[in-house]
Amino acid sequence: MKAKHGFKLRPLGDEYILVGESIEQINFNKMITLNETAAFLWGKVADGQDFDAEKMAQWLTEEYEVTREQALEDSQKTIETWLNAGIIE
Numbered sequence: 701m702k703a704k705h706g707f708k709l710r711p712l713g714d715e716y717i718l719v720g721e722s723i724e725q726i727n728f729n730k731m732i733t734l735n736e737t738a739a740f741l742w743g744k745v746a747d748g749q750d751f752d753a754e755k756m757a758q759w760l761t762e763e764y765e766v767t768r769e770q771a772l773e774d775s776q777k778t779i780e781t782w783l784n785a786g787i788i789e
Contacts, residue, residue: 701752701779701788703745709734718742718787732785737764738778745788753779 707718716739718732734742737760744759745751756775761768782788 701745701783702748702750703742703788704786705748707732707746707787709739709742709746715739716742732787737774741775741778 706720708721709716710719712733714736716734716736718734740763741756741759744756753772753775756778757768757771760766760771760775764771766774779788
C-alpha cells in the first residue's frame with residue numbers, strides 16, 4: 701500500500717488532521733483526525749513508500765512499548781480506516 705499524495709499533516713490541539721493540499725484533493729470533503737500514534741505512522745508512509753500492517757507494526761514496536769500482537773492489530777485497524785477514508789491505495 702501507499703499513501704495518496706497531496707495530504708499534509710497539521711497539528712490541532714492534542715490531535716492532528718490531514719488536509720488535502722493538491723489539485724487531486726480538491727474534492728476531498730472529509731476531515732481525517734489522527735491521534736499521536738496514527739500521526740507517527742502517517743509520517744512514516746507520507747513519502748510514498750510501500751507499507752503493510754507488518755511494517756507498521758514493526759515501526760510501532762520500535763517507537764512504543766507495545767507488544768507485536770497489539771501493534772499488528774492496531775496497524776490492521778489503521779489501514780482499514782485509511783482505506784475507507786481514501787487516503788491510501
